[in-house]
Amino acid sequence: MIGRITSSTMTQQSLRTLQTNVAERERLQNQAASQRAFRSPSEDPAAAATTLGLHGEQSRVAQFARNVSDGMAWVTTVDTALGASTDLLNRARDLTAQGANSGALSPTARESIAQELETISAELLAQANTTVLGRSVFAGTSDAGTAFDPTTFAYNGVAGDGVRRRISDNETVRVDVDGSQAFGVGATSAFALLKDIAADLRSGVDVGARLNDIDARLKDVVAARGATGARQVQLERASAQNLAVSTDLEARRTEVENVDSLEVLVRLESAELVFQSALKVTARSLQTNLLEFLR
Numbered sequence: 394m395i396g397r398i399t400s401s402t403m404t405q406q407s408l409r410t411l412q413t414n415v416a417e418r419e420r421l422q423n424q425a426a427s428q429r430a431f432r433s434p435s436e437d438p439a440a441a442a443t444t445l446g447l448h449g450e451q452s453r454v455a456q457f458a459r460n461v462s463d464g465m466a467w468v469t470t471v472d473t474a475l476g477a478s479t480d481l482l483n484r485a486r487d488l489t490a491q492g493a494n495s496g497a498l499s500p501t502a503r504e505s506i507a508q509e510l511e512t513i514s515a516e517l518l519a520q521a522n523t524t525v526l527g528r529s530v531f532a533g534t535s536d537a538g539t540a541f542d543p544t545t546f547a548y549n550g551v552a553g554d555g556v557r558r559r560i561s562d563n564e565t566v567r568v569d570v571d572g573s574q575a576f577g578v579g580a581t582s583a584f585a586l587l588k589d590i591a592a593d594l595r596s597g598v599d600v601g602a603r604l605n606d607i608d609a610r611l612k613d614v615v616a617a618r619g620a621t622g623a624r625q626v627q628l629e630r631a632s633a634q635n636l637a638v639s640t641d642l643e644a645r646r647t648e649v650e651n652v653d654s655l656e657v658l659v660r661l662e663s664a665e666l667v668f669q670s671a672l673k674v675t676a677r678s679l680q681t682n683l684l685e686f687l688r
Contacts, residue, residue, distance in 0.1 A: 440649050447646040454639050457560055461632045464558035467568035468625045471530045474523040475575070475618035478583075481517045482611045485510055485587055486604060492594045493601035507591035514587035518543060521576045521584070528556075531572030540572040546582045548573045560631040566624050575617040576610070583610040 492498065492506045522539040523530050532540040532550030540550050552574075555567040576583045586606055593600050 443649050444646065447642055447649065451639070451642050451646065454635060454642060458632070458635050458639070460558040461560050461628055461635060464560065464566060464568040465625070465628050465632070467525055467530055467556065467558075468621055468628060470523060470525050471568075471570050471621045472618060472625060474520045474530065475570070475614055475621060478517055478520045478576075478614050479611065479618065481513050481520070482583065482607060482614060485513050485590075486607045486611065488513075489590055489600050489603055489607060492590070493599060493604070503594045503597075507594040510587045510591040510594070514584045514591075517576070517587070518546070518584045521572055529572075530569050531575065533569060533571060541576070541582070541584070546579050546584050548578045560628065560635070564631070566627050566631075568624065568628075570617045570621060575614050577613070583614075586610060 488506050488510055492503060498506075518541060521531055521541050522543075524538075527538075529535070529537060529540045529550065532548075533552065533554045534556060535550040537549035541548060550572055552571055555571065556569040557565045557567050559565045577586075579585065586603070590600050590603050590607075593603070
């Protein structure tokens with residue numbers, strides 16, 4: 394039996410059609426305004442899951458980038474301090490070589506060399522106590538304000554326990570230097586060595602044998618700087634790799650989450666045309682007359 398199509402049925406169907414057109418037009422308008430393919434996961438669950446995963450990856454890569462940047466600040470500071478220390482020790486060696494020529498030096502000249510060596514010792518100590526944001530770069534994981542005591546030259550840091558930064562899922566890099574290995578500790582430190590040489594000069598002792606001691610300390614500082622340079626290169630490679638991964642992730646996120654503006658505008662114009670046409674058709678098809686009321 395074929396049912397009779399009443400005005401109520403036609404009205405309900407027309408309203409459903411109009412509501413569908415309105416919803417589609419609103420969705421396209423939101424896409425055009427936000428440049429996003431969807432507002433909630435329910436609109437496209439698969440794309441939403443992919444987007445959430447990509448956002449998580451981007452957050453992880455961004456953290457690695459911050460770690461690399463912080464690590465680069467540490468190794469750059471360490472490299473600068475070790476470079477200055479190398480220059481100071483080279484100058485101290487030259488002065489010691491001059492002081493070893495005791496027969497040609499007057500007491501005044503020996504005193505002058507001794508005073509400069511003491512000044513270099515203080516400058517070297519200042520380099521060894523270099524900090525980054527209040528953290529010593531030569532004291533390991535210790536929170537001590539200085540790596541070396543200014544009086545006894547005792548090491549305040551944690552020997553062998555370094556500050557590390559994670560730069561990828563499977564890679565960490567040490568960003569500090571063990572000050573006890575680079576400068577020595579206490580009476581055997583580079584600072585005490587220069588003070589001892591100054592004292593020997595004042596007392597008339599031949600300081601020629603001290604050149605080997607300076608060379609040994611200089612070798613340790615140069616070795617520490619070489620290791621720091623290798624870590625700096627490692628951080629630079631990690632930074633470049635991290636940037637490439639970040640760019641790739643952003644391209645993938647954009648492909649999934651963003652929309653083509655031109656395509657959305659074309660579809661929006663088409664939806665607007667369909668909506669206006671549906672309004673006109675509905676207005677004509679639902680015209681009532683006296684006969685409809687009499688039924």
